[in-house]
Amino acid sequence: MKVSRWVWGAASLVYAFLYLPLAIVVVFSFNDSALNAEWVGFTLDWYKQLFHDDVMIEAASHTLAIGFVTCVVSTVLGTLAGYAMYKYRLRLLPVLVLTPIAIPEILTGVSLLIFFVMLNMTLGLVSITLSHIAFCIGFVAIVVRSRLQGMDESLVEAARDLGASPITAFRRITLPLIMPGIIAGALMAFTLSIDDFVISFFTAGVGSNTLPLEIYSRVKVPVKLNPEVNAISSLLMLLTLSLILIVSKVAPSALRAGGD
């Protein structure tokens, strides 16, 4: 079938709209000018400056640490939740696990803030991490559950039949088969965490700035705005892209989260 020229045109426009701004950010991170206005010449100064910017580095390390812990904890808990939802067909559990996904982030942020304050908890890295875990679990659970639903149930029965205890059957059969889903869930949790702004904004305390918060604070204040932000954004993009690339190599079906 011949795809009409209009479809091609529309698709190109949409992709241009999606990718052009990203491309511009990357290009200007190498621009030898403090203004994001016109191309002057190639430089790595902004990256050099970035590596001497202690505030930015601290924010980045916060983000990575939070992202890592969130990824690990919410992958484990989300996998368990997804498995429980699949196995026990409870009515309430899916609601409890999935609601945080549907609720507007701003609400989650505000309510978590109130909650932490009520508990007299100092806002900081711990409160941010707990919040991220809370909203990432649901995403992991959904992906894992849909992966489980795509699995032939008789496989586990076959394993039991051939002499495997329930735990062995889970470890040898279920776990390897849902692994692409778990990896996809982990990737999702990590990226959701490192680029989260709204919830982090509410649950961060003094001295616990994350990268998105720091970038925002600089963009907001024109004096502080310089292509260093472009540089850190480009690095963030590089990190995300390489994660996706690694996953697509290690577990190709992980990116088709629905199970195949």
Added chain:
Amino acid sequence: MALLEIRDVVKTFGDFTAVNHVSLSVEAGEFFTLLGPSGCGKTTLLRMLAGFEQPNSGQILLDGKDMSQVPPEKRPVHTVFQSYALFPHMTVAQNIAFPLQMAGVAKADIPARVAEVLEDVRLQQFAKRFPHELSGGQRQRVAIARALVNRPRLLLLDEPLSALDAKLREEMQLELINLQKEVGITFVYVTHDQGEALALSHRIAVMNKGEVAQLDAPETIYSYPKNRFVADFIGQCNLLDAKVVEVGGERMKVEIPGVGVCETLPVDGAQVGQSGTLTLRPEKIRLAASVAHDADEVHFTGKVHDCLYLGDVTIYIVELDNGTLVETMLPNSAPGRARFFDDNDAVELAWRYDAGHFLLG
């Protein structure tokens, strides 16, 4: 002592009874088949043997031991699933090694055991393939190899051939018979294909609506169905309503209303005046333009109502003088002959007193 004994087992799902007071026993080394229409409870019964379902009441004994508290992994019973249930992330060899690993076979001994069973099912060169790289027939053989590798006492097979095409199915049937003879393991085989059941089994339990309708050797099931359901379900069968008119002696006489009296084998407990059904297989009826008379036979005249050409045989539906339809068949074995009669040809029918048998009630 029987290897497997099922005692009065009942299984319900909600208020639906899937298996209703089933009792039967299977001897060691037997090829035993559960045959019945879709939904009659065959799979449910098999799943109880494997340990995936618990009976509501009754007992399942294996080697005389009650299985009710034994989980699937502890039963010396393996299943070949209808979908084969091969582990997609493992190669053929890894699939087959799985039950050996579970049984704690020493790591060093596993490759030899796997190779041995692969040879039994003629799949040596496929050891390194993944299940999705195999054809349906090959997958099926892997499933059987995996279930057989550590010599279970009992092998359960749930319609293992239903996904294969007719030709391959026949091939696999022969292979199954040979394999069972070779390994000497007891098979409990589930199918809804009566031809398959007759061809493979030592004994068949015909099931209907959760109950065993008849349990006998294939020849007995086919020639002497115990009730209308079995007669109707297995092969083609004429079911003629009739009444007992004379009992006692070597033969019994029944009257087919409007057709006439015919002799048949005596039935225990039959009394004059009782009604029932005369069952007659089409191939047991003689059909000709004129049939030579014989004292052991009954004769009727009629005309051909319909012909069905099936290649090796032609089915003739004959309308007797009073309008009763009887199905008969003639082999087209004579060279150059494809059919002997046309519609509305006058024909004669005859059958021996022991060609069919009478069912009371």
